[in-house]
Amino acid sequence: MTAEARAKGASEAMDALMRGDRLALSRLIALYGPGIRAFAAHQLGDASEAEDIAQEVFLRVWSEARRYDPARGAVSTWIWRIAANLCTDRRRRRAVRRFLGLEAVPEAALPDDAMPGAERIVAGREQxxxxxxxxxxxxxRQREALLMRTAGELATAEIAAAMGLSPGAVEQLLVRARAGLRRTMGEKDDD
Amino acid sequence: MTDPKRPRDPDPLADDAFDAALGARLRAGREDTATLSAAVLSRLAQDPRQTPPGRWLTPAPMAAGFAGLMTVAGVAGYLWVPLFGAGGEDAILAAALGGLVPGGF
Structure with missing residues (x-):
């Protein structure tokens, strides 16, 4: 799906949502759910917590739909800002809980086992x-920008609006994030 | 002729390909939105006006709640003292001075 088609679909779904149409929420979940799940999983490092965050994002979209103002930004920007803020809040609370010894460090985020084929599951887990x-x-900030670009397929302007930065600053974050990731993955391949 | 020592400008196509490959890896296994949709709609069906409780446990709302309680306590204190008349104020003053005296009274 092209970015334009997705933006149009999201805008129509948001209009329906503001009129109280719950099925429109499913359309928004289909558009942004996978990206937000992946984003949250790698921001939090925990797949089950990511599922919880994804649910909370769309519950928030439903409960605050009337507060959405199209003049202030695209639907994608609004939803991704909610997702980013929820992840930030969760990370802060978790840091406090870990500091107090109330929470253990989770295992790395893994994809669901719902993928067909055992080989694909193993390959996916290894990756x-x-x-x-x-x-x-x-x-x-680099990880947040890179995940919005890759997992969320957002354009630079959308990421900038969601993160409250200039497009130039986002490009800088993306360049550094890609370089850092290439370097780290390259080192792992050399091992 | 280009200088071979000069660092090459980043290739935008390479970045796009990198982003697309990374995005595909990140979203693998997370494309199915039926379960997420069902879970969200189910929670909405339980209470459509619900607010996640964790939302109120963040620092800003907790600080606002504390400030609100302090204000209510202060106002209640000022309203409470006149009920005892001048004697009430004297009693509070005496108690405050008593705390300063060694041994108290």
Whole structure:
């Protein structure tokens, strides 16, 4: 699906949502759910927590749909800002809980086992085992921008609006994030 | 002729290909939105006006709640003292001075 088609679909779904149409929420979930799941999984390093965050994002979209103002930004920007803020809040709360010894460090985020074929599952898990720590090693802002670009397929302007930065600053973050990830993955391949 | 020592400009196509490959890896196994959709709609069906409780446990709402309680306590204190008349104020003053005296009274 092209970015334009997705933006149009999201805008129509948002209009329906503001009129109280719950099925429109499913359309938004189909458009942004996979990306937000992947984003949250790698921001939090925990697949089950990512599922919880994804649910919370869309519950928030439903409960605050009337507050969405199209003049202030695209639907994607609004939804991704909610997702980014929820992940940031969760990370902060978790950092406090870990500091107090109330929470253990989770295992790396892995894809669901719902993929068809045992080989594909094993291959996917192996890829994620290498990729997860490499992404986790990036600075927070670089990882956030890179995940919005790759997992969310957002354009630079959309990422800039969601993160409250200029497009130039986002490009800088993306260049550094790609370089850091290539370097880390390259080192792993050399081992 | 280009200088071979000069670093090459980043190739935007290579970046796009990198992003697309990374995105495909990240989303693998997460494309199915039926379960997510069902879970969200199910939670909405339980209580459509629900607010996630964790939302109120963030620092800003907690600080606002604390400030609100302090204000209510302060106002209640000012309203409470006149109920005892001047004697009430004297009693509070005496208690405050008593705390300063060694041994108290």
């Amino acid at each position: 994620m085992r290498q990729l997860g720590p490499a992404l986790a090693a990036l600075p927070d």
